[in-house]
Amino acid sequence: xxxxxxxxxxxxEIRDLxxxxxxxxxxxxxxxxxxxxxxxEVHGIVVESGAGKSLLGRAVLGVLPSGIRIAxxxxxxxxxxxxxxxxxxxxxxxxRFLAMVPQDPMTALNxxxxxxxxxxxxxxxxxxxxxxxALAVAEALLAAVHIREAxxxxxxxxxxxxxGMRQRVLIAMAFACRPRLVVADEPTTALDVTVQRQILRLIxxxxxxxxxxxxxxxxxxxxxxxxxxxxxxxxxxxxxxxAATPALFAAPRHPYTAALMRATPRYDRPxxxxxxxxxxxxxxxxxxxxxxxHVLA
Amino acid sequence: xxxxxxxIAAASGAARLWVGAAILGALVAASLVAPLIAPHDxxxxxxxxxxxxxFWRGGADPAFPLGTxxxxxxxxxxxxxxxxxxLIVALVAASLAALLGTLLGLVAGFFGGAxxxxxxxxxxxxxxxxxxxxxxxxxxxxxxxxDAVILAIxxxxxxxxxRVVRAEVLVQxxxxxxxxxxxxxxxxxxxxxxxxxxxxxxxLIVLLSLEMGIAVIVETxxxxxxxxxxxxxxxxxxxxxxxxxxxxQAWWLMALPMSCVVIVVLGFNALGDGLRTLLDPxxxx
Numbered sequence: 001x002x003x004x005x006x007x008x009x010x011x012x013e014i015r016d017l018x019x020x021x022x023x024x025x026x027x028x029x030x031x032x033x034x035x036x037x038x039x040x041e042v043h044g045i046v047v048e049s050g051a052g053k054s055l056l057g058r059a060v061l062g063v064l065p066s067g068i069r070i071a072x073x074x075x076x077x078x079x080x081x082x083x084x085x086x087x088x089x090x091x092x093x094x095x096r097f098l099a100m101v102p103q104d105p106m107t108a109l110n111x112x113x114x115x116x117x118x119x120x121x122x123x124x125x126x127x128x129x130x131x132x133x134a135l136a137v138a139e140a141l142l143a144a145v146h147i148r149e150a151x152x153x154x155x156x157x158x159x160x161x162x163x164g165m166r167q168r169v170l171i172a173m174a175f176a177c178r179p180r181l182v183v184a185d186e187p188t189t190a191l192d193v194t195v196q197r198q199i200l201r202l203i204x205x206x207x208x209x210x211x212x213x214x215x216x217x218x219x220x221x222x223x224x225x226x227x228x229x230x231x232x233x234x235x236x237x238x239x240x241x242x243a244a245t246p247a248l249f250a251a252p253r254h255p256y257t258a259a260l261m262r263a264t265p266r267y268d269r270p271x272x273x274x275x276x277x278x279x280x281x282x283x284x285x286x287x288x289x290x291x292x293x294h295v296l297a
Numbered sequence: 298x299x300x301x302x303x304x305i306a307a308a309s310g311a312a313r314l315w316v317g318a319a320i321l322g323a324l325v326a327a328s329l330v331a332p333l334i335a336p337h338d339x340x341x342x343x344x345x346x347x348x349x350x351x352f353w354r355g356g357a358d359p360a361f362p363l364g365t366x367x368x369x370x371x372x373x374x375x376x377x378x379x380x381x382x383x384l385i386v387a388l389v390a391a392s393l394a395a396l397l398g399t400l401l402g403l404v405a406g407f408f409g410g411a412x413x414x415x416x417x418x419x420x421x422x423x424x425x426x427x428x429x430x431x432x433x434x435x436x437x438x439x440x441x442x443x444d445a446v447i448l449a450i451x452x453x454x455x456x457x458x459x460r461v462v463r464a465e466v467l468v469q470x471x472x473x474x475x476x477x478x479x480x481x482x483x484x485x486x487x488x489x490x491x492x493x494x495x496x497x498x499x500x501l502i503v504l505l506s507l508e509m510g511i512a513v514i515v516e517t518x519x520x521x522x523x524x525x526x527x528x529x530x531x532x533x534x535x536x537x538x539x540x541x542x543x544x545x546q547a548w549w550l551m552a553l554p555m556s557c558v559v560i561v562v563l564g565f566n567a568l569g570d571g572l573r574t575l576l577d578p579x580x581x582x
Contacts (some may be wrong), residue, residue: 061480095482107473112495121491172482197477 010036011213012060017073019059019237020296027066028293029055031237034288037181037230040209040250044212044228044245046260048277049219049236054103056234057183057217062090071296077181096126099174101184101203105166105191109158116154126177128190141172145202164195171202178210185217198226222263225249233257235282236289256285301388317506320564322396328381331513335374336360338529343369350545366536366550367543376532376557382525382532385443386516390450395505397451398458403460403469406466407489420456428453430516432515436524443526446519450512467566469493499576503569510565517558533557542569 019030034055037043047053060075062082075082077098085093101107110118119141120134129137135154142150145168158166174182178197184203188196204227207214216228224231224245231248233241235258241254252258252282259277266272327334338362349355350364351372357364362529363373377572469475471495478488519525520534528535533554540550 063476063479091482091484093482094480100477100480102473102477104473108477109493110478110496113492114497121478121483121487125482153372170477 004155007190009038010217011039011041011078012076014056014060014073015076016082017056017059018071018074018087018296019055019064019068020067020071022067024243026293026296027290028071029108029237029288029297030059031146031292032073032295033234033237033239035232035239035242037215039180039213040211041230042204042216042228044224045215045217046224046231046233046257047217047219048260052183052221053217055237057100057185057215060181060183061098061216074296090164095122095179096177099177099179099182101167101171101174103189105163105170106167108170109166111158114154114156115156115161115169116159119154119169119176120171121180122175136175138172141176142169144175145169145172145250147172152243163191164199167191167195167199168202171199171206175206175210179212181213181215182207183215183217186219188223189218195225197204201228220265221261233260236286238285238289238292240285245281262280306425310571310574313567314376315574316466316564317568317571318458320560321568324380324384324561324564327377328384331377331381335371335377336362337371337374339370339374340529341370345369348369348543348550351549352552363553364537364547364549372536372550372553375531376420378531378555379533379536379554380561382443382520382530383513383516383558386446387512387561387565388451389507390447390512390516391455393447393451394454394508395458395501398455398460399462399501401455402459402462403466403489403494406491407470407485415552418457418524420459423456424460429515429518430502432519433522433524436519441526442522445526446516447518450515454508454511456499457508461500461504462497465497466493471498472496480554499514499573502576503573505574506565506569510562510569513558513565 013036015034017030017033018028035043035045046057047056055064055068060068062085063068066198067071070083073083074286076100077093082090082093108163109115115123116135119138120129120131122133123129123131123137124131127134127137138154139150142153148164149151152163153161153169161169169189171187175183187213188199191199200223206212216224218224226246230242230244232247232255234241235256240255241248241252248257252261256277259275259281262275263273263277314440327577343365346358346361346365347367347369349361349369349554361371361373363371366375371527383453386547401416405413432449432453435452436445439445439448448508475488475492479485480494483491507543516525516532517534517537518531523535523538525532525534536554540547540552543550
């Protein structure tokens with residue numbers, strides 16, 4: 001990990017992070033993940049689908065699914081050890097300094113509560129606003145994510161909004177308290193392609209304006225190229241490569257990254273033949289990764 | 298086509314809602330103004346006019362539209378007064394059972410672990426007793442009377458609420474929006490009150506209205522076997538028990554209170570169904 005130039009002042013630092021199921025000894029899901037995210041940086045995590053993609057983001061947020069634990073390692077935000085934080089401290093950080101844009105906007109909003117209620121919860125809790133102030137802020141936030149008729153949307157229930165609209169609401173909520181770091185877990189996969197681009201542009205815009213760093217988890221290299229400053233490529237829970245985005249696309253150093261690029265369709269080169277990632281390569285990498293698991297046993 | 302089906306479902310849901318509400322409205326009205334609308338004192342005996350037939354049969358007396366019983370008491374007045382006991386039991390017993398069951402269900406579902414285990418096993422043991430037998434034994438032990446009947450229904454029926462609420466809390470707990478609420482920094486308590494309870498409320502309202510119908514049936518059974526309120530207060534179960542003796546001469550003595558029970562229970566069920574359609578966010582969508 002010392003082969004890249006990193007500023008010393010990382011906002012988020014993950015060191016040698018191992019995560020494993022509680023019940024299965026000696027089998028890891030994250031294998032010594034290390035990465036650093038500078039303040040205001042959009043850091044892409046490229047992981048293939050179905051490989052516990054959300055795990056890293058959830059580990060940072062401290063909401064791992066039950067049955068999975070952090071076996072080893074450290075996560076620090078601004079020098080503060082997140083894994084050692086008390087539940088109370090963690091709640092104070094979550095939503096305020098550390099926020100999330102969820103993967104599926106269709107299920108991330110409570111179906112029986114109006115948008116206004118869901119947005120103001122969070123403003124009142126963290127910014128100590130009263131109901132009226134919180135409503136005014138919520139309206140301004142919706143305007144900032146380019147929702148026209150913000151007042152009307154506030155009075156609506158989630159089912160009355162389209163997926164793109166819901167994702168805008170959720171993004172507005174994530175950026176509401178100007179957090180230091182936002183974990184975006186595939187925020188565009190559940191949306192159709194035209195909406196995807198708008199949402200990416202929106203995230204980028206809010207991120208620049210608030211100086212927020214983003215941990216952008218995705219399986220889509222096309223999305224990475226559009227939005228990320230730096231990229232970390234993960235496979236089988238292991239970091240394979242970490243580089244600035246232009247450098248990565250210009251010259252991928254790891255054969256897996258190169259293979260992944262050949263497997264990704266590109267708008268600017270229609271008709272180009274795609275090759276799937278060779279099974280032998282994936283298999284070999286998985287075996288290598290699993291060989292590391294004895295550390296845990 | 299899907300839209301059409303939803304519309305039809307919604308329309309018939311609305312119809313059921315209105316039928317249920319109308320029946321219950323009539324029940325509430327009858328018990329509130331019983332002294333005003335009952336043509337006679339329900340306890341007034343008139344031994345010259347015993348076992349008079351109801352109005353649709355020959356030999357009926359217009360002063361007694363639904364006839365008289367073996368002691369010459371007016372059946373219509375007794376039915377109207379009987380609705381009071383039915384209504385009180387339905388409202389109070391079902392609400393208390395809902396309160397107790399919901400609290401335990403929330404605790405079990407939300408906190409899980411050993412607490413959930415203890416509560417769930419208790420519910421299972423509880424439900425393995427035959428409910429009617431259990432309530433009869435309970436009333437026999439506690440002693441007869443309205444409060445004993447209510448207590449018996451609560452003790453027997455809280456498990457319905459507990460089981461359903463627990464299961465629904467488990468479902469809700471796994472929803473993304475509950476996770477999202479945690480991620481914006483809400484405490485566990487505020488996730489429970491702010492996210493989970495509003496989502497189980499529709500279910501609870503429906504269950505409650507169904508439970509009221511069940512409470513009416515249980516009260517009828519208990520008063521039928523003479524374990525409900527004192528025997529000088531008319532109850533539908535009591536009327537059925539009295540009518541049973543004259544089934545060969547005057548079948549309507551039994552059929553009339555039975556119809557009351559059936560109509561009221563159908564009313565509660567229709568209301569529950571209608572509310573379900575109305576409150577279900579998916580149907581609403």
